[in-house]
Amino acid sequence: MTTNPTTNASSTATPVRAGRRAWTALGVLMLPLLLVSMDVSVLYFATPAISADLRPSGTQQLWIFDIYGFVLAGLLMTMGSLGDRVGSRRLLLMGAAAFGGASLLAAYADSAETLIAARAVLGIGGATLMPSTMALLRTMFTDPAQRAKAIGLWSGVMTGGIALGSVMSGVLVEHFWWGSVFLVNLPAMALLLVLGPVLLPESKNPAPGRFDWLSVPLSLAAVLPVIYGLKEITSEGWHPQYVLCITVGLLFAALFAHRQRTGTSPLIPPALFRGHGFTPALVLTLVCAFGMMGSAVFTTQYLQSVLGKSPLEAALWSLLPSVLIGIAGPVATQLVQRGVHRGYVVAAGFAVSAVGYGLLSLVGTDSLWLVLAAAGVLACGAVMVLSQLTDLAMSGAPVERAGTASSLLETGTEFGGALGMAVLGSIGTALYRHGMPETAPTESRETLGGALAEAAHVPGRAGASLLATAREAFTSGMQGAAIAGAVILALAAAGAAVTLRRIEVGQK
Structure with a gap:
């Protein structure tokens, strides 16, 4: 049985096959x-x-x-x-x-x-x-x-x-x-x-240099306002204070990036971005998270507020698409190992997710199985993409910088998810409001949840009519956001095929 490689081995050392222990x-x-x-x-x-x-x-x-x-x-x-x-x-x-x-x-x-x-x-x-x-x-x-x-x-x-x-x-x-x-x-x-x-x-950098403590608050000031602003925009809309919050975060991000470029011992070494395939993998990971989390805003509400499932019922139904997720990553890996270019596998994953959004755009107000199929297809495509991009990024990063590389990928995922919920959620909300009549109560014109609360206090046919209109408007908003998501992921598929086509399969 082979032993695990030593922790300080160079990324150029001869690969050793891992054994049962690993x-x-x-x-x-x-x-x-x-x-x-x-x-x-x-x-x-x-x-x-x-x-x-x-x-x-x-x-x-x-x-x-x-x-x-x-x-x-x-x-x-x-x-x-x-x-x-x-x-x-x-x-x-x-x-x-x-x-x-x-x-x-x-x-x-x-x-x-x-x-x-x-x-x-x-x-x-x-x-x-x-x-x-x-x-x-x-x-x-x-x-x-x-x-x-x-x-x-x-x-x-x-x-x-x-x-x-x-x-x-x-x-x-x-x-x-x-x-x-x-x-x-x-x-x-x-x-x-x-x-x-x-x-x-153990795994660490044998010559890490001085830890840049000033970069820690700068990174927090860059990440937190942007994540917070995007999250609030998803639920509250594009109010000036949230846009300002994102702007402040981006300014601190610029300061953080400047310090990483000019510092003697940066928290994030600029050389990491020059690693083989790391930068395109990071950008495409963000786009993948955009698509994956952007759909969750709608599917969870659809199951509960449109189909009327209880929270636990909705959660149990949402597990069904996860059955396919477990095989998506290994399938993508097998394709690459059998000679299919990684760029084409990543592009195919984005295309599969785009098809998932396409299915979501066909959902009506009573389409349980279609929305579950859409969620499953979308998630499978995302796992295909993420497994290959993570492997590409980590293969291009030196072993002694593996923690830093992984943290950047995870941060990109957080940003992409928040951005997806904000952008696609805003599209859905705008279309929902457009689909609600001006005569509807103010709160019901804002969100589907508001309409459900209003309908509960309106007796007879009027309440049922308000509820049906709100559910129809929400479904229309979800369809519009799904079309936008499908277009974005289709463009990502084309971009991945072009960007990654020169990166050899398995190359470090």
């Missing part, structure tokens, strides 16, 4: 990755119980939901760079301890403030776990074919965890108390802390 270690790494992705959606069905128990204010309830994602997105680049310096395994184990401790604190929180603080620490832990798992994967699998398979599995677990989180929260809250949604993290983190030192190699 694949076992990958299985251990999948558990925290699954839980970190699940924590994005794990509070969906726990919110009513939390509200009844802790009685948070409206603002506190928003922070309970949002603080995890904000901290996670804001610290990814910092933690990726830090892992390259102190060691990805060490940072992973520290993050697992923090994630486990914060999960315990959140489960038994007796106030909204405590829960918010615990969710913030969970975000810090998540920011250490995500880039560290990919960096260690890059270290353990130096053989291109094996690495491609491992990254395909990584992408499927990452995508499936978000859907699984909402379902698990519904099941747990129905049978236990709301804190149980956090306690499920503890066994996996304990297993990682026990087996990690035994199975996982």
Whole structure:
């Protein structure tokens, strides 16, 4: 049996095929990755119980939901760079301890403030776990074919965890108390802390240079305002304060980029972007996340508010498309390994997702199976794209910069997802408002949720008519946004085929 490569091996060292130990270690790494992705959606069905128990204010309830994602997105680049310096395994184990401790604190929180603080620490832990798992994967699998398979599995677990989180929260809250949604993290983190030192190699930069502490607040000031502004635009519209927030973030992003170009020991080395295929992989990853998350704004509302499913029913139905996700990554990997150019596989993945949006544009007000098929096709295409782009980016990054490279990909995914929800959500909202009559109550002309609330207080045929009109308007808005999404992903397919066609299959 072959042993794992040493952690400080150069990215140009002869590839060594990983043995059973490395694949076992990958299985251990999948558990925290699954839980970190699940924590994005794990509070969906726990919110009513939390509200009844802790009685948070409206603002506190928003922070309970949002603080995890904000901290996670804001610290990814910092933690990726830090892992390259102190060691990805060490940072992973520290993050697992923090994630486990914060999960315990959140489960038994007796106030909204405590829960918010615990969710913030969970975000810090998540920011250490995500880039560290990919960096260690890059270290353990130096053989291109094996690495491609491992990254395909990584992408499927990452995508499936978000859907699984909402379902698990519904099941747990129905049978236990709301804190149980956090306690499920503890066994996996304990297993990682026990087996990690035994199975996982260390991975770090042997000559990292001085850590650029000033870049940390600059990166936070660049990421957080943009993510916040895009998120608020999705729900509140293009108000000036949110546009200003995004503008401020972009200004700090320019300052951050300038410091990385001119600093002696930058947090994000500019040379990383000159790596073979890294920059196009990063840009296309952002576009893929745009498409993947942009559709989620509509499908979740459609299942609940148009078809009238309960939250748990909607979550269970939404799991059905996930059945196909598990095979999409391995299929894409097999195509590349059998000689199909990676650029064409990525282009095909974007085309498949575009077809998913095309199916979504055909959905009516009673099209359960069509919307599930659309979601499944779209997700399969996205996993095909993400598995290949991640492999391309990590193959082009030096082993000693694997944490930094992974954190950039994850940050791009966060930006792309937020942008997709904002842009496609705004298109859908505009078409919804256009489809509502001027005589409808003001609140019902703003959102479908407002129309549902209004209809509940309007008796007889008038309420039923308002509800039917609102559902029709929402479906029309979803159709329009789906057409826009299909066009964007079709253009991405063409761009991927052109941009990546010179990148050889399996080349580092």
